[in-house]
Amino acid sequence: xxxxxxxxxxxxxxxxxxxxxxxxxxxxxxxxxxxxxxxxxxxxxxxxxxxxxxxxxxxxxxxxxxxxxxxxxxxxxxxxxxxxxxxxxxxxxxxxxxxxxxxxxxxxxxxxxxxxxxxxxxxxxxxxxxxxxxxxxxxxxxxxxxxxxxxxxxxxxxxxxxxxxxxxxxxxxxxxxxxxxxxxxxxxxxxxxxxxxxxxxxxxxxxxxxxxxxxxxxxxxxxxxxxxxxxxxxxxxxx
Amino acid sequence: xxxxxxxxxxxxxxxxxxxxxxxxxxxxxxxxxxxxxxxxxxxxxxxxxxxxxxxxxxxxxxxxxxxxxxxxxxxxxxxxxxxxxxxxxxxxxxxxxxxxxxxxxxxxxxxxxxxxxxxxxxxxxxxxxxxxxxxxxxxxxxxxxxxxxxxxxxxxxxxxxxxxxxxxxxxxxxxxxxxxxxxxxxxxxxxxxxxxxxxxxxxxxxxxxxxxxxxxxxxxxxxxxxxxxxxxxxxxxxxxxxxxxxxxxxxxxxxxxxxxxxxxxxxxxxxxxxxxxxxxxxxxxxxxxxxxxx
Numbered sequence: 001x002x003x004x005x006x007x008x009x010x011x012x013x014x015x016x017x018x019x020x021x022x023x024x025x026x027x028x029x030x031x032x033x034x035x036x037x038x039x040x041x042x043x044x045x046x047x048x049x050x051x052x053x054x055x056x057x058x059x060x061x062x063x064x065x066x067x068x069x070x071x072x073x074x075x076x077x078x079x080x081x082x083x084x085x086x087x088x089x090x091x092x093x094x095x096x097x098x099x100x101x102x103x104x105x106x107x108x109x110x111x112x113x114x115x116x117x118x119x120x121x122x123x124x125x126x127x128x129x130x131x132x133x134x135x136x137x138x139x140x141x142x143x144x145x146x147x148x149x150x151x152x153x154x155x156x157x158x159x160x161x162x163x164x165x166x167x168x169x170x171x172x173x174x175x176x177x178x179x180x181x182x183x184x185x186x187x188x189x190x191x192x193x194x195x196x197x198x199x200x201x202x203x204x205x206x207x208x209x210x211x212x213x214x215x216x217x218x219x220x221x222x223x224x225x226x227x228x229x230x231x232x233x234x235x236x237x238x239x
Numbered sequence: 240x241x242x243x244x245x246x247x248x249x250x251x252x253x254x255x256x257x258x259x260x261x262x263x264x265x266x267x268x269x270x271x272x273x274x275x276x277x278x279x280x281x282x283x284x285x286x287x288x289x290x291x292x293x294x295x296x297x298x299x300x301x302x303x304x305x306x307x308x309x310x311x312x313x314x315x316x317x318x319x320x321x322x323x324x325x326x327x328x329x330x331x332x333x334x335x336x337x338x339x340x341x342x343x344x345x346x347x348x349x350x351x352x353x354x355x356x357x358x359x360x361x362x363x364x365x366x367x368x369x370x371x372x373x374x375x376x377x378x379x380x381x382x383x384x385x386x387x388x389x390x391x392x393x394x395x396x397x398x399x400x401x402x403x404x405x406x407x408x409x410x411x412x413x414x415x416x417x418x419x420x421x422x423x424x425x426x427x428x429x430x431x432x433x434x435x436x437x438x439x440x441x442x443x444x445x446x447x448x449x450x451x452x453x454x455x456x457x458x459x460x461x462x463x464x465x466x467x468x469x470x471x472x473x474x475x476x477x478x479x480x481x482x483x484x485x486x487x488x489x490x491x492x493x494x495x496x497x498x499x500x501x502x503x504x505x506x507x508x509x510x511x512x513x514x515x516x517x518x519x520x521x522x523x524x525x526x527x528x529x530x531x532x533x
Contacts, residue, residue, distance in 0.1 A: 002414045004521065005514040180511035183519030226515060 006178040007034035007091060010122050010232040013174070016040050019086035019118075024075055024109060025093030029056035035089070036064050044080060046071045076104040080112045088113060091122045094161060098150050102164070110168040110237065117237040119170055122178060124230050126155040131227040133184045136218050140192050143199040143211060152195060158231045170235035179230035186224050193219045240281035240503055243484045246433030248377045248400050250310050250340070252284040255475075255502035256435055256485040259285050261492040263292035264459055267300075273492060274301035278308060280499045284485055286312040286403075286435070287334070288345055289326060291490075295333040303335055311336070312401075312435075314345035314381060315362065318355040323362035327369055341401060342366055343379035347392060357395050367398070377401060383438060386419045393426055402427050403487070405438035406478050409524070412517040424482050433485075439478035440464045440471060440489040440498070443524045458491040468497055473508075475501035477516055480508040 007030050016038035023031045026045035029052075035043045045056045045068060053072040060068055073079050075093075088109050094102055109119070127134045137153050144152035162172050196215050200208045242251040257277045262270040277285075278301075285302070287294050295313075302309060313334070315326040327342060344356055344363070356362045369375040379401035382389050389404055402423065410418045427434045441462045445451060458464055465474055475498060478486040488498040 002412060002521070005412065005517050009510075009514060177511040179515045179518060180509075181515055183515050185519055185522075187522065224519075226519065229511075 003034040003037055004030050006122065006230060006232075007031050008037075009176070009178055010089070010091065010120050010234075011035065011038055014038075014087060014118050014120060014234065016087060020044075020084065020114075021087040021089065022046060022078075022080070022085045022109075022112065024088060024090045024105070025096070026052055026056045026070065027092065028052065029060045031089045031091040032056060032060050032068065035087070036060065036067060040067065040087070042067050042069070044069050044071055044085070046073050046075060046078065048072065048074050076101065076108055078108050078112055082111050083114045085112045085117055086114055087118045087120070089120045089122075091120070092124075094121065094123045094156050095153050098154060102154075102156070106164055106168050110165075110170070113237040115237065118173075119165060119235045119237065120232060121161050121165070121235070122230065122232045123158075123161065124155050124182060124228055125157055127228045131225065132218075132222045133189065133225050133227065136189060136192060136215075136222060139211065139215055139218060140196040140199075143196045143203070146207060147199045147202045152199075158233055162233055162235070165233075165235050169237060171238050173234040173236050175231060175233050177229060178232050180228075181226040182228040182230050183226045184222075184224060184228075189219055189222060189224065241505060242283070244433070245284070245310075245484050246400050246427070247431040248341070248433055250284075250377075252310065252433070252435075252485040253282050253502070254479050254485055254505055255282055255498065256284040256286050256312070256487045257282045257495075258437075258487040258490055259287040259294050259298050260291040260490040261488065261495050262287075262294040262297040263490075264492050265297065267297055269492075270297035271301050273495065274298065274305075276496065277499065278305055280503055282499070282502075283308060284310045284312065286314075286487060287330075288314045288316075289330050289333070290316060290345070295330060299333065299335040306336065310340045312341035312343060312379065313339045314343035314379075316345045318352050318362050320360045320362065320364045323365035324368070327365065327374070331374070338374050338376070340375075341377045341379050342369065342375040343381050343401065343403065344392075345381050346384075347380060347382040347388060348384040350388060350391075353388065353392055353395065363396065379403065379433075379435075381435075381437070385417060386423050387416055389420075389423045390426055393423075393430060393432065399430075399432055401433040401435060401484075403435040403437055405441070406436040406481050406483055406486075407439050407441055407474060408477050408513070408516040408520050409441070409443070410438075411477075411481070411513075412521045421481075428482065434483045436478045436481070436483040436486045438462070439486050440474050440494065442470075458489075458493065460490050464489045464491065464494060466494060466497075468500070471497045472501040472504070473516055476505060476508040477513055479505050480513060 026047040032045040141151040241254040377400040381403035
C-alpha cells in the first residue's frame with residue numbers, strides 16, 4: 001500500500017522502530033501503514049467509524065495480524081491501559097473534533113502515553129479568506145449545525161494545538177510543513193459533499209433543497225483547489 | 240538557464256535538455272526555427288535517436304551551424320557489437336558530424352538485453368571502441384523500464400556516465416519497487432552518474448483506442464501529456480528539483496515552447512510543494528514503467 005508522503009514526512013524523524021504505537025482516528029489506515037513500514041512493534045488503529053475500522057482491517061490488518069489491532073472505539077474513552085503507548089499519531093484528526101471533544105481526546109491520549117511518549121499531530125491551518133473551498137466547508141458545517149448543533153470541521157492553528165497539548169504536560173519538539181499548498185482534489189471535495197448530503201437528509205425539505213442546490217453548485221464551480229497549509233507538530237510527554 | 244554538472248563527464252548541462260524527437264513532426268524550416276529557439280533560450284544539451292523518424296536528418300543543418308554550442312546525445316537500440324557499430328556510423332552520417340558527445344544504450348527493457356549488451360560482442364564493445372577512437376566522448380543508458388533493472392545495469396556497467404529514466408510526481412507517489420526511480424537517482428548520485436529525466440510531463444496513459452482512436456490523439460506522445468502552462472511549470476519544477484541533472488521536454492513540438500519557458504523561469508520547488516503535487520496526483524495512473532516492444 002502506498003503511504004502518503006505527508007505520513008512518511010511526519011514520521012521520518014520519530015523513533016518508530018520497536019515502538020508500541022496508537023493511530024488516533026485511523027481513517028483508511030494510511031498512518032497505520034506508515035507506522036508498520038517504519039517497523040513499529042505494534043500499532044493500535046483506533047476509530048469510532050465502523051466503515052473505517054473495516055477498511056483498515058482489510059487494507060493493513062490482514063497482512064500484519066501480529067502487529068496490528070484495529071479497535072472500533074471512542075477516542076475519549078480508549079480501551080488501552082494507562083502509560084502504555086510509545087508513539088501517538090493524530091493525522092488529520094483534530095479538524096473533525098469540536099473544541100469540547102478535542103479537549104477530552106487530548107486528556108485521554110495523555111492518559112495512555114508512557115513516559116517519554118512521542119506525539120505527532122498533523123492538521124490544517126485555517127484556510128485563507130479567499131479560498132473557494134472555505135465556502136464548501138462552511139456549508140458542510142451549516143448542515144452539521146442544523147442537524148446536530150455542532151460543526152463538522154474546525155481548522156485549528158498549529159500554535160493552538162501546541163498550547164493545548166502543552167497544557168496536558170507535553171513538551172514541544174518540532175513543527176514542519178507537510179503540504180503547501182494543500183491539494184483539495186475532486187475526490188476530497190466529493191467526500192466532503194457526501195458528508196453534507198448525508199446530513200441534509202435529516203433536514204426538512206424547505207431547508208434541505210436550497211442547501212443541496214448550493215452544495216452542487218459549489219462542488220461544480222470549485223472543481224479542485226490547491227490552497228492552505230498542512231502542518232506536523234511533534235511533542236514529547238515528559239511526565 | 241541554470242546548468243548542472245552532468246555526473247563526472249566534465250560537462251555542465253542546462254537544466255533542460257532538448258529532446259530532438261520534436262523535430263520529427265516539423266518540416267525542415269520549422270525544425271531549423273525550433274533549434275534556433277532552443278539555442279536562443281540557452282539550451283546546451285540535445286538528445287536524439289535514429290528511431291525518432293527523420294529527426295537526426297532535420298537536426299543536422301543547425302547542429303553543424305552551432306556544433307560547438309551543442310553537447311549531443313544520441314543512442315541505439317542495437318544490443319550487439321555489429322549492430323551498435325553500424326547504427327553509430329549511420330547516425331554520424333545522418334547528423335553530418337564526426338563525433339557524438341554522449342552515446343547511449345537506448346530503451347533497456349529486459350534482463351536478457353543487459354546480458355547481450357554487456358557480454359562478448361555486445362553493444363558496449365562498440366561503444367568503448369568508439370570512445371577510444373574519439374568518436375564518442377561518454378557512455379550512457381536510457382530506460383523507461385523497471386527501476387530494478389536499471390540498478391542492475393549500474394552494477395554491471397563500470398564506465399556508465401549518464402542515465403536517462405522517468406521522474407514525475409505520479410511515479411514518486413508510488414511506493415513499490417516497480418516505480419522506485421528515486422532509488423535509481425540516489426544510486427546514480429552515489430556513483431557520480433549524470434541523470435536525465437524523461438516522462439516529467441506524462442499525465443497518464445491515453446484512453447483506450449476504442450474510446451480515442453490513435454489518429455484522433457491531439458499529441459504525438461505515446462502517453463497523454465499535461466498541456467497547460469501551470470501544469471507544465473509544476474511538472475518541470477518537480478522533476479528539476481528532484482535531483483536530476485537535466486529534464487527532457489515532452490516529444491510533441493507543440494509543447495516545447497511552454498517547457499522552455501518553464502525551464503527558463505525555474506528557481507526550485509520546496510519539499511512541501513513537491514509533496515502537495517504528489518498527493519494531488521496520488522490516484523493518477525502512471526504510463527511508466529512500460530515495455531514498448533521496439
